[in-house]
Amino acid sequence: MRKVQRRRASGTQIKGSSSGPVSPKRIAELKKQMIEVGDYLAKRQYHAALAGNISARVSGDHLLCTRHGADIGLLRPDDIVLCDLGGHCLGEGILPTSEFSLHRAAYEERQDVAAVIHSHPPTALAFAAASVPLDALMLPEMLVLLGPVALVPYATPGTEDLADRLRLFLHAHDGFLLENHGALTVGKDLAQAALRMELLEHNARITLLVRQLGKPFVLKSEELESLMEIRRMMKQQGDI
Numbered sequence: 001m002r003k004v005q006r007r008r009a010s011g012t013q014i015k016g017s018s019s020g021p022v023s024p025k026r027i028a029e030l031k032k033q034m035i036e037v038g039d040y041l042a043k044r045q046y047h048a049a050l051a052g053n054i055s056a057r058v059s060g061d062h063l064l065c066t067r068h069g070a071d072i073g074l075l076r077p078d079d080i081v082l083c084d085l086g087g088h089c090l091g092e093g094i095l096p097t098s099e100f101s102l103h104r105a106a107y108e109e110r111q112d113v114a115a116v117i118h119s120h121p122p123t124a125l126a127f128a129a130a131s132v133p134l135d136a137l138m139l140p141e142m143l144v145l146l147g148p149v150a151l152v153p154y155a156t157p158g159t160e161d162l163a164d165r166l167r168l169f170l171h172a173h174d175g176f177l178l179e180n181h182g183a184l185t186v187g188k189d190l191a192q193a194a195l196r197m198e199l200l201e202h203n204a205r206i207t208l209l210v211r212q213l214g215k216p217f218v219l220k221s222e223e224l225e226s227l228m229e230i231r232r233m234m235k236q237q238g239d240i
């Protein structure tokens, strides 16, 4: 981790970063939201032990992310670190989450993304570990609010290889299963990314139940098309 410095008079800036200082007020607001989201996810048992990580874009190339080893369900402000997209973080010896490259990939590939959540919700993780895609096109509200979920092929967690595999799916999806690993969602803000994680896990639970009952009743192509049109319109209007 490279050296960083604080400039309190005009905001906070990471040494060597090309963009200007970041407002301390904005940082404080986002840290509060990240702590709330961590608690929200933990209460739904989407994390085990120290797994999972959260980030939020502060400005063009700055993000706040959970530090390496942080407990997502018990976050404190010190567990959230300011970094640039190069991975340089504020604070001597402070390391960002080991999954930083996943978060960076989302912000680099999608300018509309301002929040990323990586989590391990149990049913979604079971689908990921069984390498079974969540692709049954049967739940209208899920298709509109979350869209199709991508299944990203396995690569070692924490590697650029995994981030590169995620990049291939980022432009067409907002929710992802990481094979044998977990789930990831992106959003225009933390609330949307958290909502999408909840939808993704709900989708997995319902899909599992449907499979136990029999074959999913898949929607017809014209019905799917009209749902996708609704999704496009809602996205354009900023509703989802």
Ligand SMILES: [Zn+2]
Residues within 6 Å of the ligand: 052, 099, 118, 157, 181, 182
């Ligand atoms: Zn992970």
